Amino acid sequence: MDLVRPAALYRQLATAIRGDIESGEYPPGSLLPSESALTERYGVSRPTVRQALAALRTEGLVTVQRGRGSFVRAAQNAPAVTLDRTITRSAGRYADPGTEWSQDEEPTAYRTTTDAITGPALGMNEGEAAFGCDRLITHRPTGTRAMVRTIVPFATAAGAELGNDPTRPQPELYAALEAAGHRLTWHETVTARTPTPDETTALRLPEGTPLLVVHRVTAGTAGPLILEETRVGTAAVAYPIVAKGRAKATARE
Amino acid sequence: MDLVRPAALYRQLATAIRGDIESGEYPPGSLLPSESALTERYGVSRPTVRQALAALRTEGLVTVQRGRGSFVRAAQNAPAVTLDRTITRSAGRYADPGTEWSQDEEPTAYRTTTDAITGPALGMNEGEAAFGCDRLITHRPTGTRAMVRTIVPFATAAGAELGNDPTRPQPELYAALEAAGHRLTWHETVTARTPTPDETTALRLPEGTPLLVVHRVTAGTAGPLILEETRVGTAAVAYPIVAKGRAKATARE
């Protein structure tokens, strides 16, 4: 026989509030009862109330503003921003996708080495030398921020006569690679993780918003050339389009 | 002049522990000092220690086991599982991608209505009737679980003579649609969010792992036909491949 133990008070309280939010009792944007009010209404102590609210915060259901109160977050998964990363070319020139994205600060260029993720992705070992370049870009219409990191192995830079300046903008980079005789192919992998505190502040992420990490490896004739990593929050604002295609009549790769 | 205020104690403590983890002082899988040990070492109270540990837990850096202690999580973003969702066809037959995924339970079929996300995605209004079907599948080699939801609008089911049984497996569904004269095209959108408690238990997600949500809308000759939603955790195990392609010589869509 399975013993049934009552759930912890703060869990019950979180479930109750979550239910009230989902039922529309507390619509998006509305103000929840204050902690002291919840303390009285449910007959529990303030730490219990705060623990319940903390759970709802990490779930992304609620935001709290000091001195004001707790508010129900706007609807999740709203497809407000699309991050179309299709590489397009017209008249022999690569276009920078996403013209609504603007670059606020100067890109930061540096020397780095491949790690356990980027190395194998580029067909290299861990710890090989490469140029790195970090960009912070903003989606003007919505204010959504994203971090773009470009990893250019030394071999790629030398082969395409890029010098030691990987800071050039994306279209130029692609054009230079093609001018060096490469026929470009790309493939992307996507994952998500909880942001680090640094990323939370840099991207101005509200609590409870995971980070979407897109890795695009662009390959040429002889193998992988560069890796681009895009990090963007998935608040109520980000809903990136990543892939389009049609059924292939070929066997599985 | 900007006043500099010292960070909260629990934040400082979290930063210190995070640094020790990143520096290798506490390698992945190792046991952190107990709460009481941290209390003594840093001269703070237990709630402060617990608040710091809670932050590291939601970051996904640490897992805690009652009665045992706090452990450093294994490396994040390890590309162990790939979720290749390319639709392939050979000899006129659609293959179910991902043969390593097995289905544990019988799929749950039901009637539903489109919502604010699925409606527009299918070129319909919110609240229109559709068949729904939920599957829980498991990646045998790693034990990673995923939830797949298929939304089949009534119009699609009628047009392709699917009857009212949307529970048929994916390859059969695609074949039936093509047999009805459609030339299939798909497009995917990806986002991530914090899982609900239900999803956490159903997918057996550890703390601090966001949920990756993939929407694939498959369209035929006359517009969108079906929508498939895949939900999978992004623990140290999931690193889905979503897109492959090459530069197109056409103008931007």
Place this chain on the structure above:
DNA sequence: GGACGTCACTTGTCATGACAAGTGTCAAGC
């Protein structure tokens, strides 16, 4: 009328204390 200070209310932070409950060890008992 406008600037300003006060005050009530809110959440943030931290300490102390207590008990419940899961884990592993080790010694006693069979």
Place this chain on the structure above:
DNA sequence: GCTTGACACTTGTCATGACAAGTGACGTCC
């Protein structure tokens, strides 16, 4: 040798209390 129970240690939960700090309204003073 094996089982079993006690025990120490761990984290989970909850209460109480206190002060810091941000917000907004309201009244006072110029």
